[in-house]
Amino acid sequence: MLGVIQLFSKPEEQANLNRKIMNNFLFVASENDAISNCKVGGVGDVIRDVPRQISKRGDRVHVVTPSYSRLHQEGTLISKLNVQLREVTYVTYLYEVKAKEEDENISHYVIHHPEIEAGNLGGIYQHDAFEPFYTDVIKFTIFCTAVAEAIKQKKFGKLDIVHLHDWHSSTLLFLKEYHPAYSALEKLRFVYCIHNLALQGIRPFENSYSSLKNWFPKIDFDKDALRDPRYADCYNLMAIGIRFADAVHTVSPSYKQDVLLPSEAPEFVGGEGLENDLRQADKDGRFHGILNGSNYHDLKETKKNKLFPNIATGIFKQLQKEHNRQKAEFLAHTGEKVVPFLKKRPNFICASVARLTEQKFYFFKRSPEALIQILDKLERVGGIYVLLGTGAPDYEELLRDISYKKRNFIFINTQSEEVVNSIYRDSDLYFMPSLFEPCGISQMLAMRHGQPCLVHHTGGLKDTVQHVHTGFTFDGKTYDEKVYNMVEGFKEALYLFEHEKSTWKQIQLNARKMRFTWKKSVDEYYKLLYTGNAMEVGIA
Template sequence: MKNFLFVSAENDALANCKAGGMADVVRDVPRQIAVTGDHVHVVVPAYNRLHKNGRLISELKFNIRGEATVASIYEVAPKKKIQGITHYVIDHPEIVEGNIAHIYNDDPEEPFFTDAVKYFIFNTAVAQAVKQNIFDHVDVVHLHDWHTALLAFHKAFHQDFTILKESWFVYSIHNLSLQGIRPLNDNFASINNFFPELGYDYEKIKDPRYNDCINLMAVGIRLSDKVHTVSPSYMQDIMRPSHKPEFIGGEGLEEDLRIAFAEGRLHGILNGVNYKNMRVAKKGNLYANILIQIFKWIQEESKKYKSDILANTGEKVVHLLLNPPSFVASSVARMTEQKFYFFKRNPEALKEILKNLEAKNGIFILLGTGEPEYERLMRDISYEHANFIFINGQSEDIIDSIYLESNLYFMPSLFEPCGISQMLAMRNGVLCLVHHTGGLIDTVRDGVDGFAFYGSHIDETVSNMVKAFDHCIDVYQNDRKRWGVMRRKAKAVRFSWEDSVKRYYDKLYTY
């Protein structure tokens, strides 16, 4: 029996510990591993809140910034208890709650400053927990994105944590565009300030563009035994250089990734989605769920600054109860460049889509929170267009209803490592319109079980997006037989974790 340790910034097996799709992976992969009879320990930061109902396991004493400090590790109850999985959180005064999904911090003037501090401490605490045998002997350590790459750094260079060398390290890349770049020196959130006693191989940690910085994403790629991307096509994408905004590729790390591939360490394995015991919405509750949640949000102090847009959205939804639309398009995503760059580059494209929908009694529902400039753009357009329902918040009940009751799910991602939304929509037989990039190439077949758009340059891509959207409505209205066949094919597709985790064992967990 193998003993696994999953280390991550997010884990949707716990309540209120999710910002993106990585949390779904960290929830689902351990469940599939447990089916094999192996055991998984999953550890995430407590963010000053997740430990409050947990059971204290141990104090963890270690050095940072040349001084002793103490963190605490708690065992916590998951949303669903699964035999063979144990969940933990690590608490420390500097592992703070962020302003993005109560997890990450947005530091626009000095990117990754606050997050680097808390993840430096978190990873060192995890290393100390391994040293104290909290997880028993760990066969495989599975790291996720730059937030956990420091554990690979400690394995390679920290004399207090040589026990890490006894474990096989796997590093998953969920989003290469966020790399955790920090100065080596002369900064509070720098590697030499936090670990002044350590000697390290500069070539193994340096950022290829900023020679006075550590690149934690690069550290994970260079120092792990196996490297994993969350779809085969994304793996191919990131081994090519980026040409923004036309193409988002390796973002400066393409050479490191090509080396890892040549060494047989890099593998692209598509994420899966759950088809059993899934959270199921009740049909016909979409508008009611939106209104119930809006009333709750408006009463929250934290939502006061959004009360105008929420009230405006509520008025639109009340109107829909009496005047239901003929076509519902939807998106659920964080308001970021990755997800909605096309709309920021050309807001008129979104407005044209809305006008085309309006002419056919259609609406577009968009749910999400994120970067202020993207939220502001969507709020402004929502005020202008009665058929644009912008829900500026997060709600599982609304999301489940959107995946169930939409006619078309829209993913205009600039790039997409894998994407889970299209899988969740297809699971319900909802057709998707996607930008054919990354994992969306591996999951949606244009004209077979969904629709796709692409272009040779950015403006052509945006233009084709608008045309493809109108084409989807045309097929729905004028060729229901074809639409029905495509829906059945979408619902029949299986992106199972069982298949994906078999490949994990074959490609990533074999040593």
């Protein structure tokens, strides 16, 4: 297990030279933005940035994700891994892959098998409308079993800590608990991170290709220890992570407090059926809330005032490969709306970047009239609302319909890193009306550029945005109050922008000065997660 690290007051480089013990970590996740084409959401940012902080302390990190039938293609084969699933030998392959930025203390790997396929959400996850998690449980079961075999064979060396992320990785804890072939996992400390409690990986115990009994027909396990609290015939991979890990954490302190309470959606999204498991983990001293960080160093800055040229370029690129006629026509419609702004910037730019899901835009879906009110207020001051995202078909359809009706709503129904970076740099107000938010990275990225944010006062947004100091917040005891206050919050922000320039500039300055550093977050990891309270954290 991890050795005790002395508390240093010297520079980080000297501290690392003086250390006697190098600890060896393994990060297991579905996304990793340290390598190309392996990110959909904030998980990818975390898996990119946390290992870099651990490396700065002189420790060693291995990061492994699925290959999704593509990421291994330019990698180096490390090992063939034979695993037993469904009483059949599955031949899987461990590849080492190159990072976007190399670090001598970090190695990146992917697991390849033909059934670990690309998904229809960002090339990673699969949206199964009729049987939720059916496809993803198949690929992540194969992935986790292959990772367990790699650990057993010491392909990552002698490990100290295995840091798991969301339900996609928690089959490893099932294997540790019940599979006799992987008893070696019992010697390791497992840390489990909850990025989004709403997605839990729930599947039947039996009678399905993606059921637990199908994959492990001869393994004896305790159904009650694995059972979903709401569906007696199902196991819950998120619950397995919470119940079996040595330490559990959420990605913000306020989200931790939220999930200890039962959900009463849409007014409040809390523990989503797992609040009793989380309360038990908290009672055991295993449950912590640690705010995610943001990167403030070595940024690849997008040039100022390039938002609309980048939107136009992104649309043209997507049009060249778009085969769906309806989507192609809508992209052309969006491009036409952008043309006037190539020469003259609008007076005010409100913007959002997010997956089109219930979590992110439930208020728009249920109360589109609130979005129309906001657009009307923007129109009166020569302002526009730019929203970039792809996702659930019903959300895409709603936003396309509003775009056709409202000339100052620019819905960019595609993905473009250049446009996203320009939104954070060039907009006046970042809008984040999330129904719930475990942490949120977008508000941090916007604030990094001095952009005030308008956010729902929930989860990690509570911990990062202060009303009329670094941005604007809205809340309410009922759904109707929340929607009313969302529109009122927008009116307040617009009023300050128009009529109280000095206050607006001070809010911008305050937002720019905020620092949510990964160093602070990882200090807490070492103190609370990696060895409980036994380790003192080195000062960088």
